Amino acid sequence: MPIHDSKSAAETHLHLHSHLPSDPALRVKALESLAIERGIVTTETLDNWVEAYREHIGPRRGAEVIGKAWADQDFHARLMENAAEAIKELGHEGQATGDLKAVENTDKVHNLVVCTLCSCYPFGILGISPPWYRSAAYRARAVREPRAVLLEFGVNIADDVEVRVWDSTAELRYLVVPQRPKGTDGFSEEMLSKLVTRNSMIGTDRDLRAGEV
Amino acid sequence: MDGIHDLGGKQGFGTVKQQRDFIAFETSWEARMWALSFFVGSPDLTTDRFRHLIELLDPVDYLTHNYFDKWYFSIVTDMVESGIFSDEELKSGRASVSAPPPASLSLAGVLETVRGYSRSAKREIDDAPIYSVGQIVRTQKYGISGHTRLPAYARNRQGDVIAYHGSHVLPDTNVNNVEAPQHLYTIRFAAQELWGPDAAQNDFINIDAWESYLVRA
Numbered sequence: 001m002p003i004h005d006s007k008s009a010a011e012t013h014l015h016l017h018s019h020l021p022s023d024p025a026l027r028v029k030a031l032e033s034l035a036i037e038r039g040i041v042t043t044e045t046l047d048n049w050v051e052a053y054r055e056h057i058g059p060r061r062g063a064e065v066i067g068k069a070w071a072d073q074d075f076h077a078r079l080m081e082n083a084a085e086a087i088k089e090l091g092h093e094g095q096a097t098g099d100l101k102a103v104e105n106t107d108k109v110h111n112l113v114v115c116t117l118c119s120c121y122p123f124g125i126l127g128i129s130p131p132w133y134r135s136a137a138y139r140a141r142a143v144r145e146p147r148a149v150l151l152e153f154g155v156n157i158a159d160d161v162e163v164r165v166w167d168s169t170a171e172l173r174y175l176v177v178p179q180r181p182k183g184t185d186g187f188s189e190e191m192l193s194k195l196v197t198r199n200s201m202i203g204t205d206r207d208l209r210a211g212e213v
Numbered sequence: 214m215d216g217i218h219d220l221g222g223k224q225g226f227g228t229v230k231q232q233r234d235f236i237a238f239e240t241s242w243e244a245r246m247w248a249l250s251f252f253v254g255s256p257d258l259t260t261d262r263f264r265h266l267i268e269l270l271d272p273v274d275y276l277t278h279n280y281f282d283k284w285y286f287s288i289v290t291d292m293v294e295s296g297i298f299s300d301e302e303l304k305s306g307r308a309s310v311s312a313p314p315p316a317s318l319s320l321a322g323v324l325e326t327v328r329g330y331s332r333s334a335k336r337e338i339d340d341a342p343i344y345s346v347g348q349i350v351r352t353q354k355y356g357i358s359g360h361t362r363l364p365a366y367a368r369n370r371q372g373d374v375i376a377y378h379g380s381h382v383l384p385d386t387n388v389n390n391v392e393a394p395q396h397l398y399t400i401r402f403a404a405q406e407l408w409g410p411d412a413a414q415n416d417f418i419n420i421d422a423w424e425s426y427l428v429r430a
Contacts, residue, residue, distance in 0.1 A: 005294075006214070006265070006269055006358075006359060008294060009265075009266055009269045009290055009294055010269045010271075012290045012293050012294055013266075013269060013270055013271060013274070013286060013290055014271060015300065016286065016289060016290065016293065016300060016303070017271070017274065017286075019300050019304060020300070020303060020304055021304075024242055024246075024279060024281070024282040024285060025240070025241075025242040027285060027303070028242040028245050028246045028249070028285060029242070029245075029306065030303060030304065030305065030306030031246075031249060031253065031285065031288075031289065031303065031306070032245055032249060032306075033306035033307070034298065034302050034303065034306050034307070034308055035249060035252060035253050036314070037307065037308035037311045037312075038308045038310075038311065038312055039311070039312030039313050039314055039315060040252050040253060040315070041249070041252040041253075041315065042314050042315065042316075042317040044317040044318075045248075045252075045315075045317045045318040045323070046245060046248040046249065046252075048317075048318055048319060048320045048322070048323045049247075049248035049251065049318070049323050050238070050244040050245070050247070050248050051320055051323075052320060052323045052324055052327060053237050053238075053244075053247065054237045054238065054244070056320075056324060057324075057327060058235065058237065059235060084331065084333065088331075091328070093328055093331035094327045094328055094330055094331055095327055095330040095331075096330075097331050098330075098331045098332040098333040098334065099333050099334055099335065099378075099381075114221075116219070116220050116221030116222075116364050116366075117218055117219060117220075117221070117264075117362060117364055118218065118264050118267065119280065124327065124328075124330065124331060127235075127237060128237045128238065128247065130231075130232050130235075131230075131232055131239070131280070132229050132230060132231050132232060134280045135229060135230065136220055136223075136226055136276060137226035137227060137228065137229045137230070138229045139220040139221065140220040140221065140222065140223040140224070140226045141226060141229070143221045143222055143364075143366065143407075143418050144221070144222045144224070144366075144407075144408060146416060147413060147416070149229060152228055152229055152231075153229075153231065159413075159415075160415075161415070162415040162416075162417065163413065163415065163416045163417070164417050164419060165416070165417070165418045165419065166419050167221065167364065167367075167418060167419065167420045167421075168421070169362045169363070169364065169420045169421045169422065170334070170362060170378075170381060170384075170397055170421035170422075170423070171260075171333075171334035171381060171382070172378065172397075172399075172421050198235060
């Protein structure tokens with residue numbers, strides 16, 4: 001088994017940077033045709049892969065999980081106990097959900113998820129991460145001044161509310177369970193899921209409203 | 214390693230630039246790169262090796278390259294280092310040796326394949342965990358030169374164990390495709406322990422830490 005040589009890899013990075021076109025669109029196009037000629041993958045498979053993440057695997061999946069947790073106490077308990085297993089009930093398991101953990105907001109607790117070392121994200125249930133989540137500013141600041149970052153997102157955390165930041169340093173991925181909005185008694189799971197925003201499942205949104213259906 | 218990727222707590226960054234609407238991919242090449250990343254890679258390309266190759270980008274490139282462009286360089290560096298692709302092939306897009314195409318995946322096939330990616334990093338080991346929930350622990354004082362997942366901001370700090378997750382594949386060795394699982398804990402730090410007395414009293418930062426990242430307090 002080859003032992004990965006960090007120094008050699010850093011040199012290869014520099015070599016490739018000086019030999020390949022600077023435009024990533026050109027490089028990726030060349031990589032695709034190379035992979036196809038080498039018999040690694042087909043155009044049709046890549047097209048379907050893109051469509052899967054464009055149309056089917058996205059934050060609506062997470063929102064359905066939250067809607068169900070709000071409407072169904074037993075499911076809520078299973079989600080909090082073992083989120084990786086619970087989301088299988090909806091068929092929403094996928095990439096980076098094998099060690100999923102749910103963390104819940106309350107009147108006195110707010111949860112915020114970040115990955116300071118790269119940009120770990122539960123793709124299978126929230127889809128492709130938003131560019132702000134992968135930005136250096138968010139990764140640097142979320143652990144140091146979470147309240148200031150939240151304020152930029154329009155979330156004003158009262159002094160007596162505890163902020164819990166989850167830095168995704170292992171394969172555990174965190175899903176924030178926001179609070180169910182008031183005035184939603186009798187709402188169906190589907191109606192409830194429509195109130196859930198992507199940011200609320202990462203923690204950069206807090207007070208969801210019934211009027212947003 | 215003490216790389217540029219270890220951004221937690223670094224200062225001087227401005228406002229977080231938000232995107233209002235959900236767009237999975239901002240450009241078509243990003244979408245193609247995302248899809249390619251599931252197929253192109255040497256047999257030794259673990260997730261940890263993939264991450265470490267991104268960490269090894271030149272620091273200026275790391276901060277200025279688009280997210281998916283960093284994925285491109287991680288994957289092609291792996292393929293070149295493994296001797297599978299040459300730089301000439303990457304430049305021209307033409308293979309030096311061609312092979313017949315594999316069977317294509319339908320959309321339903323892709324969705325089923327992705328469902329199968331729900332794999333846990335948890336493994337069984339014989340040793341009992343050293344630490345327990347509720348215990349105060351300290352993190353290691355020094356970083357290590359290779360791939361590791363203890364952020365610099367959380368080194369040599371005291372926190373309490375708030376969860377135990379069983380044993381998980383260790384990134385430090387899995388970068389070389391050796392799982393060497395260790396017990397994994399969630400450690401909670403008071404923001405004031407990390408950043409000093411100016412931090413809010415009721416802010417807490419949690420990290421997931423393997424047993425070798427910890428020492429007795």
